[in-house]
Amino acid sequence: MTDASIQHILDYLDSKRPDTPCLVVDLGLVERRFREFTATFPDTDVYYAVKANPHLEVIRTLVDLGASFDVASPGEIDLCLEAGASPERLSYGNTIKKRRDIAYAYSCGVRTFVFDSAQELEKIAAAAPGSQVLCRIRVSSEGARWSLSEKFGCGRALACELLRTARSRELVPYGVAFHIGSQQQKPERWNDGIAEAARVFHELACEGIALEVLNLGGGFAAQYRDSIPNLESYRESIETAVSLNFPDTPRPQLAAEPGRHLVADAGVLRSEIVLVADGGERDGRRWVYLDIGRFGGLAETDGEAIQYRLSTSRGERPEEAANIAGPTCDSADVLYRDAHYLLPTGLAAGDHIDIHSAGAYTTSYASVGFNGMPPPDVHCIGATQQAPRHTDSAGTESQ
Numbered sequence: 471m472t473d474a475s476i477q478h479i480l481d482y483l484d485s486k487r488p489d490t491p492c493l494v495v496d497l498g499l500v501e502r503r504f505r506e507f508t509a510t511f512p513d514t515d516v517y518y519a520v521k522a523n524p525h526l527e528v529i530r531t532l533v534d535l536g537a538s539f540d541v542a543s544p545g546e547i548d549l550c551l552e553a554g555a556s557p558e559r560l561s562y563g564n565t566i567k568k569r570r571d572i573a574y575a576y577s578c579g580v581r582t583f584v585f586d587s588a589q590e591l592e593k594i595a596a597a598a599p600g601s602q603v604l605c606r607i608r609v610s611s612e613g614a615r616w617s618l619s620e621k622f623g624c625g626r627a628l629a630c631e632l633l634r635t636a637r638s639r640e641l642v643p644y645g646v647a648f649h650i651g652s653q654q655q656k657p658e659r660w661n662d663g664i665a666e667a668a669r670v671f672h673e674l675a676c677e678g679i680a681l682e683v684l685n686l687g688g689g690f691a692a693q694y695r696d697s698i699p700n701l702e703s704y705r706e707s708i709e710t711a712v713s714l715n716f717p718d719t720p721r722p723q724l725a726a727e728p729g730r731h732l733v734a735d736a737g738v739l740r741s742e743i744v745l746v747a748d749g750g751e752r753d754g755r756r757w758v759y760l761d762i763g764r765f766g767g768l769a770e771t772d773g774e775a776i777q778y779r780l781s782t783s784r785g786e787r788p789e790e791a792a793n794i795a796g797p798t799c800d801s802a803d804v805l806y807r808d809a810h811y812l813l814p815t816g817l818a819a820g821d822h823i824d825i826h827s828a829g830a831y832t833t834s835y836a837s838v839g840f841n842g843m844p845p846p847d848v849h850c851i852g853a854t855q856q857a858p859r860h861t862d863s864a865g866t867e868s869q
């Protein structure tokens with residue numbers, strides 16, 4: 471999204487001057503992203519990954535647009551149902567679930583579950599009889615800024631075996647899922663996942679088990695500091711791999727689970743500078759301390775993996791290097807040191823720093839209040855609402 475498209479977020483921040491830290495999400499931009507995604511992938515079912523931004527207004531906006539949802543817990547199920555989603559539109563995509571949580575989902579009407587191990591499959595067979603199950607296969611997340619692969623997924627042989635078991639346990643062997651890593655900057659990386667999934671489809675087809683769904687996961691990028699591929703390059707890459715690996719019809723029904731791509735660029739997080747310390751006594755570089763850090767929602771700065779675009783109330787030039795850190799009494803609460811951020815000279819306590827493309831994986835990562843510092847407020851603005859409502863990060867109205 472261009473900087474012009476967030477102008478009304480900035481106008482809102484400048485005119486309302488809300489307490490910081492504060493995330494403003496433009497629901498109109500979320501809508502635009504969703505429409506662009508479905509237009510680019512017209513034959514793909516879109517399951518929004520709720521964990522990216524679980525604000526009730528965001529979920530409502532996507533429910534109204536016809537999205538489905540990738541949920542990971544009873545809390546996310548309740549949230550989607552409250553926002554008006556029907557349970558058939560929910561996929562319980564977390565491969566690590568308590569048996570009673572599976573039973574809860576089933577009691578709510580959820581009938582699609584993902585697993586990657588024998589024990590999980592047994593839990594689903596027992597607590598959600600007759601449901602549709604997808605097996606998550608392991609893929610490398612090379613090329614992704616935020617890995618989502620090492621912890622999940624099984625190999626092809628086990629996937630085939632477990633999907634056979636699923637049938638014998640009277641579940642519906644429904645498909646194969648994978649996640650190529652979040653903020654995946656190499657569209658060609660989907661090829662491996664699609665090729666591996668296709669082998670599972672073909673092997674089981676020979677035994678008379680017809681899988682239906684190929685779930686491509688998330689990974690579609692947002693605009694941080696690096697340049698990123700456009701959505702069309704992702705489409706091309708995925709389409710090429712699907713055609714190559716499923717040469718015969720019928721092709722599988724495709725599903726995708728974008729999280730970051732739909733919401734990140736629709737949010738700006740405004741923070742206030744609490745302190746600027748001369749670097750003389752430390753590493754020679756200025757230290758700029760914000761009123762938000764690792765524990766207030768900027769968890770993806772871990773390892774400096776996600777590097778947000780920043781702007782300040784002092785304009786741009788001249789600039790000099792700065793280390794950027796959060797406000798808590800924890801030395802892990804440093805955002806950027808190696809990433810070489812340049813910030814205006816003369817920055818001082820009280821100035822603002824705007825963190826761009828902060829609509830994903832920020833408020834959902836914030837601690838309840840480490841060191842007594844509350845998580846950011848969330849304000850949703852934009853076309854699909856009558857008036858801006860002021861809510862806390864859980865979506866509870868407080869105005």
Ligand SMILES: *Cc1c(COP(=O)(O)O)cnc(C)c1O
Pocket residue numbers: 519521522540563564618649651652653687688689690727728729730731
């Ligand atoms: C987090 C997650 C997603 C979303 O990934 P993005 O990279 O944000 O699009 C999708 N699917 C699953 C199973 C996830 O855990």
